[in-house]
Amino acid sequence: MRISELSRRAGVAVSTVKYYQREGLIPDGERSAPNQVDYDERHVERVRLIRALLETGGLSVSAATEVIRVLDAEDASLAEAFAVAQHAMAVTGLQAPASGARERVERIARARGWAFTADNPGIDAAARALEGLAAIGFDAPETYLAAYADAAAATARVDLDALAELGDPDRVAELMVVGTVLGDPLFAGLRRIAHQDATHRLFPAAGAPAADPQEDS
């Protein structure tokens, strides 16, 4: 197919496809004539994936480049895939969060018997969120943090179950990276829907589904 069809099928503008190409995020097409390059299904899937990583996963182009590097590696090691998955979310160049916030996150993780290292980027991410909540005077209670940690453990469990069902090590590496990145917006989206339900129950005026005069007629 031509680039116009690739663009249509993957649901992004031709200029966006060209941008992904310039950034080295999608493989070259096959030159079938001096003025013609052909693309196939693999390109459609790749463009869809890049779009999801950048727009939905919120990755930077450089983080997406790292993800693609693992996906295209002949024999990506699981250790490498794991490292890329973990660090894709990390915003670099930020000041370290306060040590108290980090300690709180580490304590809640240790209380669950989790084995982790001090350089796990999740510690800083969670600690920074706690600092932001503290800035509006909300000191997250223990039950609050525990519920978040248990929810995180439940999703981590099914993430790993999904990996365990894949035999091919290349596919394991692929899902490890992409599943880690896209699990965040999957969860965040479901949390917004659950929020509307819970808010409506607690504060009927706030989260109410829009009145529909047709509904009961």
Added chain:
Amino acid sequence: MRISELSRRAGVAVSTVKYYQREGLIPDGERSAPNQVDYDERHVERVRLIRALLETGGLSVSAATEVIRVLDAEDASLAEAFAVAQHAMAVTGLQAPASGARERVERIARARGWAFTADNPGIDAAARALEGLAAIGFDAPETYLAAYADAAAATARVDLDALAELGDPDRVAELMVVGTVLGDPLFAGLRRIAHQDATHRLFPAAGAPAADPQEDS
């Protein structure tokens, strides 16, 4: 305090404080002399909050501006706070996700008895994540989505419990918005830590805490 101390206390560069000011994200300081502006604790907290919303929550400046507008409103209605909280995550101008992906998300929400509206931005966010996973050939099984939805419900529950404990409507609106935004990175961070533990158990070579030769000596 002077802007240099505000910068130091809040942990951001003076140029960043000035950038927040230009964008209208922090209130003006008090002019105490022709060449001197004074800031107080409220400014420190506000700069910390803006940093968390932008850097940790991943909000755009325009989304952060909406959040601040609710926080600074004399009588922000809960309905308004809810709408801002829900839409702060939404990336605008994207093509709609495939209807099949949206239907799958709606089905999993309805199966839990959640009341929600079709314009809930979480539906598109979760549907886009499913599309990205499908682009690597991962068709999320029902148990996988159910675990994510139940985890989302558990966090929504404690989010609303925290709101219910606040009496002051202004504080409810404030926590509704900031808690919604910062709950995402709090969860994502904890999920990364849980991933390291789960990965290490399933694939010892991948998620292993770094060997520490000092550890047993």
